[in-house]
Amino acid sequence: MGMAASIGMGVSGGRNYGLDEIDAQVTRCKSEGLDSLCRNTKFTRQELQVMYRGFKQECPSGMVNEETFKEIYAQFFPQGDSGAYAHHVFKMFDPQQTGTICFEDFVRSLSILARGSLNEKLTLTFNLYDINGDGVITKDEMCVIVSSIYSIMGKYTSPAIDSGVIKEHVDRIFQEMDTNNDGVISIDEFMDSCLKNEAVVHGVMALDTSFCL
Numbered sequence: 001m002g003m004a005a006s007i008g009m010g011v012s013g014g015r016n017y018g019l020d021e022i023d024a025q026v027t028r029c030k031s032e033g034l035d036s037l038c039r040n041t042k043f044t045r046q047e048l049q050v051m052y053r054g055f056k057q058e059c060p061s062g063m064v065n066e067e068t069f070k071e072i073y074a075q076f077f078p079q080g081d082s083g084a085y086a087h088h089v090f091k092m093f094d095p096q097q098t099g100t101i102c103f104e105d106f107v108r109s110l111s112i113l114a115r116g117s118l119n120e121k122l123t124l125t126f127n128l129y130d131i132n133g134d135g136v137i138t139k140d141e142m143c144v145i146v147s148s149i150y151s152i153m154g155k156y157t158s159p160a161i162d163s164g165v166i167k168e169h170v171d172r173i174f175q176e177m178d179t180n181n182d183g184v185i186s187i188d189e190f191m192d193s194c195l196k197n198e199a200v201v202h203g204v205m206a207l208d209t210s211f212c213l
Contacts (some may be wrong), residue, residue: 042116043113043115057070062100064100065100069086074086080151081150084144084151085145089128092124118194119191123191135186139174142174146169150165162167173204174198176200177200179193182211
């Protein structure tokens with residue numbers, strides 16, 4: 001378990017936040033109550049209560065900015081530099097690009113990561129690689145994400161990973177996924193390749209291994 005264990009499912013002790021307070025926090029976040037959050041995620045009311053308690057322990061204001069997010073993330077990857085990867089994960093958790101993550105933002109993404117279908121997880125992963133959000137993944141974008149993942153691994157990579165190794169990794173993925181050879185990977189190409197080849201899934205599902213599952 002990674003960051004989610006700290007500000008999510010595995011937290012115990014501390015102040016016992018009630019369901020009414022969770023409702024109030026979620027309502028302040030985006031005018032959406034707890035019942036709606038239950039309907040739109042795969043968590044129960046009791047699980048949301050536990051997660052909210054953990055979220056408040058790590059983020060007393062009820063909101064977390066990118067720097068705090070990176071600090072929490074770094075606790076779980078002391079062997080490497082997680083800053084770059086945490087930056088991209090933060091952007092994924094902050095779809096409106098407000099610069100902060102509230103409880104609702106956190107829970108919605110965590111629901112997919114922890115209990116979403118393969119299609120849902122793949123869509124989230126595609127969005128992580130599609131850094132500029134234009135609907136396709138370029139080689140440069142994939143190199144940025146792959147490089148950030150190797151940076152997390154730090155001293156546990158042997159031999160040391162250099163730009164040549166990263167480029168070879170990305171070239172292999174593009175050879176598999178870019179079926180029309182236009183130099184980019186569309187969401188359809190990404191999904192089709194992953195659903196047909198389990199090895200490809202493991203090669204691109206960075207969130208499963210580097211975040212919390």
